[in-house]
Amino acid sequence: MPELIAPTVLLHSAWLEAHEEWGPGAHEDGFGLMSSDEVDSPAGFAAWVARLAAGSNPAGPLEARRMSCMYRWIVEDDRVLGGIALRHGLDIVLETGHIGYGVRPSARRRGLGTWALGRMLDEARVFGLDRVLLVCAMDNTASAKTIERHGGVQEGVRDTESGAARRYWIKIQ
Secondary structure, rough: OOOOEEEOHHHHHHHHHHHHHHHHOOOOOOOOOOOOOOOOOOOHHHHHHHHHHHOOOOOOOOOHHHOOEEEEEEEEOOEEEEEEEEOOOOHHHHHHHHHHHEEEEOOOOOOHHHHHHHHHHHHHHHHHHHOOEEEEEEEOOOHHHHHOOOOOEEEEEEOOOOOEEEEEEOOOO
């Protein structure tokens, strides 16, 4: 049975296995990984996990709250299957959406993205959000279907740095 957990250094090798499966340069949404993050060494990985945890603190100073993001990993049997993020700060949400997620290739087509999105919608409700924006690439039909399963209504399409993207709003019940 999968679970959503906060990022942890205890799953360093499991996370690296998932990261390697995605391959170099591939998009791994939901992990908050930046090109400047060094995740191969235990110290670099620990620093990255600490950065993710710091971004999850909605009680911090105003600047931190603007950029706040809750990260969770989709884990089953000590295997990292994917990641999902709930951005509850204001600065980047209109461009990237409130929620971003990714499932490693070998774990796709099992409904994990749909399941994880449902859990994060519950978290969005806790943060007091009444609706959330999700953005996905035009050619990502699997993600579009996942969003639509949760009641996502397409607002339109916008050009982004990485190409055209669909924009969906989901009302939180």
